[in-house]
Each structure stands twice: as C-alpha cells, then as structure tokens.
Amino acid sequence: MNLNRFFKGSWSVVALSLGLLVAGRANAILIDAFDDPTAELKVNIGTTSATATTDDGGGDPILGGERDMWLTYTAGALGQDSTSEVVGDELQFAEEPQAKARLLVAWDGNDNDATTLAQNLGPVDFLAGCPINLVALRLGLSFADFGNTLRFNAYSSAANFSTADHVLPSFLGPGTLLEDVKFTDFAVGGGTGVDWTSVSALTMEVNVTDIEALDMQLHFLQTVCVPEPATMAFLGLGLVPLLRRRRKAA
Ligand SMILES: [Ca+2]
Ligand SMILES: [Ca+2]
Ligand SMILES: [Ca+2]
Numbered sequence: 001m002n003l004n005r006f007f008k009g010s011w012s013v014v015a016l017s018l019g020l021l022v023a024g025r026a027n028a029i030l031i032d033a034f035d036d037p038t039a040e041l042k043v044n045i046g047t048t049s050a051t052a053t054t055d056d057g058g059g060d061p062i063l064g065g066e067r068d069m070w071l072t073y074t075a076g077a078l079g080q081d082s083t084s085e086v087v088g089d090e091l092q093f094a095e096e097p098q099a100k101a102r103l104l105v106a107w108d109g110n111d112n113d114a115t116t117l118a119q120n121l122g123p124v125d126f127l128a129g130c131p132i133n134l135v136a137l138r139l140g141l142s143f144a145d146f147g148n149t150l151r152f153n154a155y156s157s158a159a160n161f162s163t164a165d166h167v168l169p170s171f172l173g174p175g176t177l178l179e180d181v182k183f184t185d186f187a188v189g190g191g192t193g194v195d196w197t198s199v200s201a202l203t204m205e206v207n208v209t210d211i212e213a214l215d216m217q218l219h220f221l222q223t224v225c226v227p228e229p230a231t232m233a234f235l236g237l238g239l240v241p242l243l244r245r246r247r248k249a250a
C-alpha cells in the first residue's frame with residue numbers, strides 16, 4: 001500500500017470535513033455562553049420573586065449585551081428553596097425536594113429590567129443565510145433531570161412571536177449533551193409569528209410544567225445550521241462522479 005497516497009487522501013477528507021464544519025459555523029449565532037456570572041436568585045414561600053440583569057463583561061458576548069433572569073416561586077414547603085444562578089460558565093437551576101419554580105431568561109437587549117420584555121436586539125437575522133428547515137437552537141447541557149420542559153419564545157415585535165415547547169431528555173452527565181430545537185418546531189404564538197430574519201427578543205422559560213425537585217445545568221445556547229442526513233447523503237452522491245472524473249483526468 002502506498003502510504004503517501006493514503007495520507008494524501010485522508011487529508012483531503014479531513015480538509016473537506018473541516019470545510020463543512022466551517023460552513024456550519026459561519027451560520028452560528030452565539031446567544032449566551034454563560035461566562036458572565038449572575039449572583040444566586042432564591043425564591044421560597046416567603047420570597048416569591050427574584051430578578052437580575054447581567055451585562056456582558058468580556059469573554060464571549062451575550063447576544064444583545066445583556067441577560068435578564070426572573071425566578072418565580074410556584075410551590076413548596078416551608079424552608080424549601082428554588083435557586084438559579086450563572087456560575088462556572090453555566091446557567092444553573094435547582095429546586096429543593098418539595099420546591100417548584102419557573103425561571104424566565106430573556107435576551108431582549110440592554111434595558112436593565114428583567115421583568116419587562118424590551119425588543120432591543122437589533123434586530124438580528126437568526127437565519128444568517130441558512131435555510132429555515134436546517135436551523136436550530138442548540139443547547140449544551142451538562143445536567144437535566146425529570147424531563148424538564150423548556151419554552152422558547154422568539155419575537156419580531158411584542159405582538160408578533162413564535163413559540164416552541166421542548167422536553168429535555170434526562171441527562172445526568174458526565175460530558176455535554178447537545179440538544180437541538182428546530183426553528184420549524186416553532187408555532188405562531190401571536191400575530192403573524194416571528195420573522196427569523198428580524199428577531200428583536202428571545203426568551204427561554206425553564207420548568208413550564210412545574211416539576212418539583214428539578215435540576216438543570218446549561219453550558220451554552222446558540223443557533224446552528226445542521227445539514228439533514230438526506231442532504232449529506234445527496235452531497236456524498238454528488239461527490240462520486242466528481243471524484244471519478246478527477247481520476248480519469250489524472
Ligand atoms: Ca461574556
Ligand atoms: Ca435586557
Ligand atoms: Ca445593562
């Protein structure tokens with residue numbers, strides 16, 4: 001076997017794979033890498049609401065420059081807390097055994113107000129050149145238990161938005177679970193729905209089904225442009241005659 005040729009061939013495959021990766025990355029929009037910490041929010045039977053806004057402080061940018069968090073008490077016994085914070089490059093949500101809460105995280109631009117949904121993102125083109133059927137919100141999870149339902153709302157104005165409920169699988173680590181919420185899974189929530197090329201606010205609500213003793217740790221949230229398996233196979237088929245032609249010419 002000619003090792004030289006083998007390695008040359010391998011490198012072209014590696015180069016092609018890297019090219020596809022780069023092409024995929026060109027369409028990615030980082031929403032939050034959670035590298036800007038938010039001090040712990042805590043709710044319980046005595047304190048039913050806690051809020052914070054966090055400005056981007058370097059490292060990876062927060063989309064729109066600011067993250068809003070609004071934790072709301074749902075239920076719980078005396079002395080049972082629900083907490084949420086951003087620490088160690090993670091968004092963390094935790095409930096003590098009989099506690100229930102909901103967390104609303106909003107990326108709505110700089111308004112210094114966690115309880116008002118501004119429409120100040122820019123707006124941002126969330127498609128970034130990717131066909132809508134291939135785009136998804138991608139979550140990088142390090143922990144999720146009890147089938148937590150997340151609700152995403154994407155807005156083009158206060159009246160026009162789309163919504164998607166996404167049930168996370170149970171994942172207790174180690175490592176990172178990548179979970180995608182396709183844009184085509186969103187339904188109209190108000191008005192004419194979101195125009196993905198003009199997004200003015202995005203929200204993520206944690207625990208919309210009010211599960212108790214829930215925990216979740218989220219490393220990042222971004223968009224991705226994911227070629228479907230069918231598309232990949234089609235691309236592969238397209239390469240075969242190309243490679244044959246190249247061989248004949250050589
Ligand atoms: Ca940052
Ligand atoms: Ca804000
Ligand atoms: Ca601010």
Ligand SMILES: [Ca+2]
Binds near residue numbers: 113115
């Ligand atoms: Ca706000």
